[in-house]
Amino acid sequence: MKILKLPKEKLDLFASVVQQFGELHAPVEQDGRYVFKRLTRWSDARLEYDRTILPPKKYFLPPREALFRYRPGEGFVPNTDGLDQRIILFGVHACDVYAINILDRVFAGKYKDPYYQARRKNIAIIGIDCLPDKQCFCRSMRADFVDHGFDLFFYDTGDYYQALVGTALGDDMVLATGNLFEPVDAAEIDDYKRRSWNKRRAFQVDVEIRDLPEIFEMEYQSEIWDELGEKCLSCGSCSMVCPTCYCYDVADDVELGSRAGKRTRLWDSCLFASHALVGSGENFRGSRSSRIKYRFYHKQRGFVAEYGRPSCVGCGRCVSACPVHIDVVQVIDRLRRVEDVASR
Amino acid sequence: MLLADEVSSHHPVLSDNPYQPHMARIVRIYKMVENNHLFTLRFLEDHLAHSFRHQPGQFIMLSIPGAGEMPISISSSPSRPEVLELCVRRVGRVTNALYRLRTNDVVGVRGPYGNGYPMQEIIGNDLLLAAGGLGMAPLRSLLWYALDHRDKFNNITLMYGAKRPEDMLFREELTALVDRTDINCLLTVDADPSATWKNHIGRLPSLFDHAKIDPMRTYAAVCGPPVVYKFILQRLLELSFPKNHILMSLERRMKCGIGKCGHCGIGYKYTCLQGPIFTYWDAINLPEMI
Known part of the structure; x- marks a missing residue:
């Protein structure tokens, strides 16, 4: 270079x-x-x-982005x-x-x-x-x-x-x-x-990620998730400020007085109640604890399976954005019970 | 607004856009069951109608202009190309918009997506299809694929249960299979108030009494509401089915179908890419699955 x-x-x-x-x-x-x-x-x-x-x-990935315009007879025009x-x-x-x-x-x-x-x-x-x-x-x-x-x-x-x-x-x-x-x-x-x-x-914060996927598997039923579910407001702020959160929703709008319209994608969050809701009304993650668990699980464990590393980059934005002070570093530390680990 | 022909045709958004729906005409609307119609589509562009190929178990993203887009499993078999058949239950905003459309109206289609059934693994083995209610929709593609390539499979068994005879999807074509000797077609209803039903009466798992199944050389494709998974899986496990020979087709919210929008995540897998066909072994490892 x-x-x-x-x-x-x-x-x-x-x-x-x-x-x-x-x-x-x-x-x-x-x-x-x-x-x-x-x-x-x-x-x-x-x-x-x-x-x-x-x-x-x-x-x-703009917060709101038109993907297509729809015109009868023309179809979906990018x-x-x-x-x-x-x-x-x-x-x-x-x-x-x-x-x-x-x-x-x-x-x-x-x-x-x-x-x-x-x-x-x-x-x-x-x-x-x-x-x-x-x-x-x-x-x-x-x-x-x-x-x-x-x-x-x-x-x-x-x-x-x-x-x-x-x-x-x-x-x-x-x-x-x-x-x-x-x-x-x-x-x-x-x-x-x-x-x-x-x-x-100069770093003041350190978390060990090496065997985090295994820890997440073992702590899947941990009471931590229920506690966090009680605390979390499902506001999605952490997703919005996260540099690697990419979930998006797609919405079709029709122009008033016509059959034309556009298809827009918008930032979404797995913490929103509708994230896993399907047409029949069934919600695969209806509880807040299941949603916040999913967010942690996907970032710190799921992404490792898919891409070989967590999708978290440690920027600290979610820590300051969370209105109820859920701190990813503290959550990981608690899952690892670092206070019991002599090495820290 | 830029029209497609005003921009270089090599612009990836215009020429290689995986989100691009292709317009298809509704050829036929068949009212199989109240609020469970079978929609037959054909692409407006001839070359797409000819070239569209899918695997049994795959799905498409269906656009209803102005209402939105949703994943729908393909009910027709790849052995019967040119048109796509979709069995859609009227439940939400987009399906309601579809039900307002008439024959010859156009909709958008993109796909096919998902892994589909692992045909290379299944071929040469016995095949058990077990469905309840709307679960027949994705299994019908596999059923006709197997019947149209009958020489590639050993014994084929279909077990399908509905509440009443009038709730049974594909009733005419399935009852016509009962007499065929190259498939053990077992159909049951929970109740038959009209007393016209000539097949089995009773819960779906009771059909196991009429089937000869060798778990070591059978792949079981299961689809239905949670209660179907619960009781069918229980029976299959009692028979010592290998967990990776039990194939389930799952439903999730999807906005893209191609592993980007994040909605269909289960644990660390995306239903749209690694599914919608998952094995029971996957389900054990991904606790949210069933």
Whole structure:
């Protein structure tokens, strides 16, 4: 992989040059928190943010997206609005890039989702490294570093950013700046290693995931699920803010006074009461405890069976979004009874 | 709005879109049983009508414009192509919209989806089909596939139970099978108030008394309401059926049919991809299944 460096004072210049590749979006401050948003000016970007309210999945799987328009006589005509828009997401953290790589696998496979694929192709990602706060457990989830899925990835190593070039597009971005980027030398590689070590030591939360699928199997009947079911409000906030939750609902609407209409998909959550409800009225997960168990089970155990790793990346968003303070780390710790385990 | 021909035909959303419903005409609506009609569809595009191939046990996603999309198992056998037969019970919003349609109206179809019955495994063995009520809908595809390829199977037994004779799906064609000597067709009803029923009367499991079953060389395809699974599974296990020779067809909420929308998840499997045909062994390992 090509590794270069960019002096920090030249970042503004880089940002202005890179706009020729697409509309620039980055974390900006909003009511004391951060959101990914189109930049009106570069100085609005907050590259030292903790986490955005919604993860970047909103760009690839929009909260509401028209899939088809229906016209009598024409049938279902695919909607392509917005799919070819070129966007640059600037300042995506490693865990969020990792999450997009996970979504890539879900929306590929035998049946590729062409809407997701089109957006993924047209949205460039410039990642940026970060230091963990008290909610981050990406290291436990092996998502604190990412080796693909970005076009460029910046590491803050003091006076400059070290830049990993991930794709040909990323390379074009570098080249378009003329000679802003410089080669790195051995001492600077050591700067990177030092930062990496410091980051590792900064984590305050750790969960062990190695035999988690087995633990989940063994604790399937645990009373924890009933307790959580009592507590959970089924609001779905954790799903909305989760960078890897991809469940969606599909709704057909008819235009007033005509037989034409459109088919829209919308974010959904397995915590909503209707998630497993079928036409006859039977609900395969009617109780809240069965739904919250399913959410944990699918993320931490089911995904391992399907894709070889949990779909959780440890971003900590669900912990702060939950109105009743259900904390995934505490749940896993309780399932493992870590207080009994001498190693912790 | 961009029309299809205004954009490059190579755009994946337009040319290779797994969500694209293909329009099909309702050729026939047969009122088999009150609120359990059999809909026969044919694709408007000839090449789709010719090329559509499915496995017994697979399903399609059926779109009723303006109402929505739902998974429906295919009741016709792949050995009888060109049209699709769907046995649909009128229960919810989308099925009600389907029941408002008439012959020659168009609907959307995409698929086929799901694993279907493991035909390569079943072929060469005995086949037991056990259904209750609406459970005959997916099993009928397997039944006619087996009868149309009769030489590929050993003994074939069908056990089907309904509440009353007038509730029995596919009643005419199934009663016509009773006289056939290449299948043991056992039909039963719980009650026969009109006293016209010439077959068995009694609960579905009582039909085991009339069947000769060798569990070691039989695959059992079971479908029906929970009570059917409960009692049929119990009998099959008493007969020491291998757990992976018991095949069940499951129903779940689905919005995509292709493993994306998340609704049909059971434990860590998706009914639309790894199902809807699951073995009893799967069911033991995925506690939510039955």
